[in-house]
Amino acid sequence: MQTSLRRTFTKAVTIALFSLLIASFALWGVGDIFRDTGRGQAVIQVGDQEVGQAEFQRSFQREFNRVRQQIGGQLDMQTARQLGLVDQIVRQTVTRLLFDQKARDLGLLVSDEQVVERIRQQGAFRTAGQFNRQLFEQTLRQSGLSEARYVELLKSAIDRQHLATAVSGALKVPETMVEALYRYRNERRVADYLVVRNDSFTIPAPDTETLKQYHEQHSNQFMAPEYRSLTVLHLDPQQLTDEVAVSEQELRAAYENNKDRYGSPETRQLRQIVLDSKEQAEQARALLSEGRSFAAVAQQITGHAPADLGEMRRNQLLEPLREAAFSAEQGAVTEPIQSPLGWHLVKVDKVNAGKTPDFEAVKDELRADLAMDKAVDSLVELANTVDDHLASGASIAEAARQVGFEVRKIEQISRQGNAPDGEPVEGIPQSGDFLETAFETEQGQRSLLKETDEGGYYVLRVDGVTPEQVRPFEQVRDQVLSAWRADQRAQQAQKTAKHIASKISEGATLAQFADDRGLSVQTTQPLTRGDNRQAGPVGRALAGKLFGIEVGGAVTAGVQNGVAVAQLKQVQAANPAENPDAVAQLRDQVRQGLRSDVLAEFANALRTRYDVQVNQQLLNQILNRSS
Known part of the structure; x- marks a missing residue:
């Protein structure tokens, strides 16, 4: 209730999240920091291209909000600056301007027909498979853009895309390179192994002097906070x-105001058809009145199945739909309803009545x-x-x-x-x-x-x-003894495991040592150089080392409470011809990586050709306002 509204929370962004921020910039975030200039009113100037204060603030805020939303909203301006996100966004803007300047020098042109077609095909402006003019205008308003400015930005984006295609579009990946990489990534290795457990060794009690020496050498383990x-x-x-x-009247008022909290609200299983015009909606309603099914009408008019909204509460629906959808009987279809997204027909497939406990x-x-x-x-x-x-x-x-x-x-x-x-x-x-x-x-x-x-x-x-201080020896004697014994057991396990591995290299078998120690020999799943999450902790510990030895060779690896000794049993070579789809996917990945490298080098070359200036004073003013 009211108490929760008074709570305060502190949000923090960890360094781990920063890798996500850096990755989000890809091509347009490469390059060194640019020299500062205090001249003029442009925040960034690249050749003849300029970005003024208002334009940079809008574009910066959009990018900042996008990244903040991507990591769950836990990002403030101060943290963004400390982590270098601000510099990344500036670099991103500069690189775009470099490409724009080069496209202008080359005389690249984008026709109005290209722009219109690109806008109509963008998923953000489409509903039910069709371009929605109202949604387009609403999205631009929310982004703080006029239609003319959006068209201008889109033309620049198309120019950059054409330029990037010209620079890197002819890249071809050698087939031998793809096949070699496929074999490397997908080769699998299988090994037999046993685990020498630390607790299989009996360690006699040491004298007091040995324990005191261990206490002194490992004092950080015995610290009092x-x-x-x-x-x-x-x-x-x-x-x-x-x-x-608390009066009876107050209790009953609170009960009436919070019924949903103590019970479960009514929900409805809903489907809907979204149409571009009222005429289409009325046509669909007429077909339904003739006995056509909801799915058939949707397919006939829109070319798609109706959208399944699932089980919805009243407050989860768009405001214009709530009353009609929750007033209709089970099995009924609402009259056409207009919303910013178009015209809706909603079918109530099932009504799940809410439950409210009584006052007492x-x-x-x-x-x-x-x-x-x-x-x-x-x-x-x-x-x-x-x-x-x-x-x-x-x-x-x-x-x-x-x-x-x-x-x-x-x-x-x-x-x-x-x-x-x-x-x-x-x-x-x-x-x-x-x-x-x-x-x-x-x-x-x-x-x-x-x-x-x-x-x-x-x-x-x-x-x-x-x-903070080291606890006295007498106070932690038992802990020191326990830690010393654990160390001794671990050393014995490591020593024994290495001995077994050396004997295997001389021709012995794992089974011989397993029988002597009452252990069992197990076999790993086929392991790769990459993802071995399904292989278990022992397989993951061994995988990297198994790819450095020949069949019959042995390696050791520390595992929980012991040391694993493994002998490589089998190498399963990967054949590219057996999985052409995976090879094609890998080829695309390699091509994209090479393309990014080429475009990054091209962007760096443009920086040596065009004068790039960043007005740090204006930039700081904008960032301070954004804070």
């Missing part, structure tokens, strides 16, 4: 819920929710009181007394929220930034008053800091 002692005032709404009165069944849950909402509301005033007293110089304890809350002392808490015994510290504010705040605040300092995820508030003071 940094701990902090805190004074915390937590304005927890849960502490006020018992004091909040959810009364207690309603009371708890309303009490929490009221408690959260009342905390706003208390939080303001606390904030005012803290600002006037009062201590956390003095501010707490003003609002009737108690201050809590936390003797030791780690960054993970644990006490020294490893157990979680109970009762701390369940807010994503509480521990972060506790470990970013300096010793002796007080944090700001902050809101929690539950609608409460907290303020803390760091009373003491115990730095």
